[in-house]
Amino acid sequence: MKRLLYGIVMLCFMDLFIQLPVMGPFAKSLGAGSFVIGLAVGLYSLTNMFGNIAAGYWIDRYGARAILLLGFVLTAGVMLLYPLVTQPLHLIIVRFIHGLTGGLLVPSAFTLVSHYASGQLPGRAMALSGAAVGAAAIVGPAVAGITKAQLGLTPLFIGTSILLALGALLSAVAVPASRVKQITRKLQSSSPHSMTGFEVILRKRPVVQSYIGAFSLMFAMGALTYALPLKVDELGFSAQISGLLLSTFGVVAIIVFVLPSNRWFDRISPLTLMYSGGAVIMLALLLLSFSNDQMAMFAVMGFYGFGFSLLFPSMNALLVNNVSAESKGRAFGLFYAFFSLGVVAGSSGIGALTANYDIALRIAAGFILLAGCVVASLQYAELKGKEKEAS
Structure with a gap:
């Protein structure tokens, strides 16, 4: 199970690393200026923060597995919007949404890893998770570069969507219900915005x-x-x-x-x-x-x-x-x-x-x-x- 979770961690980060080398040139090809190109690249990380925080709250309320599955499904869908983009404004909107949905993935995956490592060797588990992140950092940009050069951007976006859909399938079929307990009654009875x-x-x-x-x-x-x-x-x-x-x-x-x-x-x-x-x-x-x-x-x-x-x-x-x-x-x-x-x-x-x-x-x-x-x-x-x- 742990090895599967490390694979899921890698898939979560592939979403980030595949897009990094291509997003700037993609924005430029749409006629964007330098400011909009920088905004298109950085907006993902900016809205990703809000996705991370929302994910943290929902994970403790509904379980890490459920939020991981939701993140994979939504992000796979967002990737299919990129081939439809024809102007810089559309790209900014898609990047905004992508950052939010992508923000659900990593906290969910690491929460699952942490629960399976609890009481055992958490340091080693996090080191192996780091290896999964490093592998994504090496493989992702290489895959993006090769696919863009050989097939173009549309197949790259569709292929990434399929990869994320595979992550959703693995989460649904192979990962047992999260060990994260439901949030305490006191917290459940508090305001949703607490x-x-x-x-x-x-x-x-x-x-x-x-x-x-x-x-x-x-x-x-x-x-x-x-x-x-x-x-x-x-x-x-x-x-x-x-x-x-x-x-x-x-x-x-x-x-x-x-x-x-x-x-x-x-x-x-x-x-x-x-x-x-x-x-x-x-x-x-x-x-x-x-x-x-x-x-x-x-x-x-x-x-x-x-x-x-x-x-x-x-x-x-x-x-x-x-x-x-x-x-x-x-x-x-x-x-x-x-x-x-x-x-x-x-x-x-x-x-x-x-x-x-x-x-x-x-x-x-x-x-x-x-x-x-x-x-x-x-x-x-x-x-x-x-x-x-x-x-």
Whole structure:
């Protein structure tokens, strides 16, 4: 069952990674200007946040399996709208809807994984889930590029819809009813718009630390995806080098996730691994900003992948270990909302601050350092509070 769930995680992320390389050129082919092209690319992540939060609430109310199935069905349907798009405004509308429906998928899948890992090896389970994400990050853009070149965009969109429909079929037939319990009577009797459940989750220090890790990691990724192609182009490297550099970090992360090294995530404190991963990523971003040699850049991206492999499972495990079963849907919904927000802030925010790719990478490194200091200060404040209570 767990292996099937990792496959479902991969299908959820294929929805994201297949569209990434083609959406900008698709918007341009419709006659969109640079602003609308950027909006078409980024709007998915923006509305995805709202889908994540809604998914979190519904998962705890109706079960992760039901929301996962709904997300697959709706998103498969939305993919069939893309071939009907004939002007930029239509594309913006479809991207808006796609972000909302796609936001239902990832929190549902990770909630299911977390329940099957509960009481066993949550760190290892999250590492293997990370391998599924990494596989989607490598396979998705490659499939998109090949399909677009050989068959065109319409078959790509239809094929992606079929892939998501397959995910819906697997969820309906092979995944048992979610172990997520129905929400408590007290919460059920509250207003449908009540945020009480989210407030309770956000009062937990480890959960907040996990969210800070999620936001900072994807802030760095957003900055990297903004700055790296610009740097590669400026240095005169071939166009495919950007993709190969990003694939290098993904391959290294997957290797760490699937090898016996994934036992680290249940033997070492999640916070220790988070600090270590953040330090590696910060150093990698700084090194990348000073590197102009192609081979050195590949080595640094491999180092970045190692940092990613430490940070991603550990912050997931920190979340799993500190939320109750009936709150995991909302917890993962918020977690991936911070993921989406981090991507938008990292790419658009740093892009608005500077056009210099090296400075952008250094700003991202500084942000990782700041996030680490905030996480450490939260831990320090809690320890001081416990000391006062003891005295």
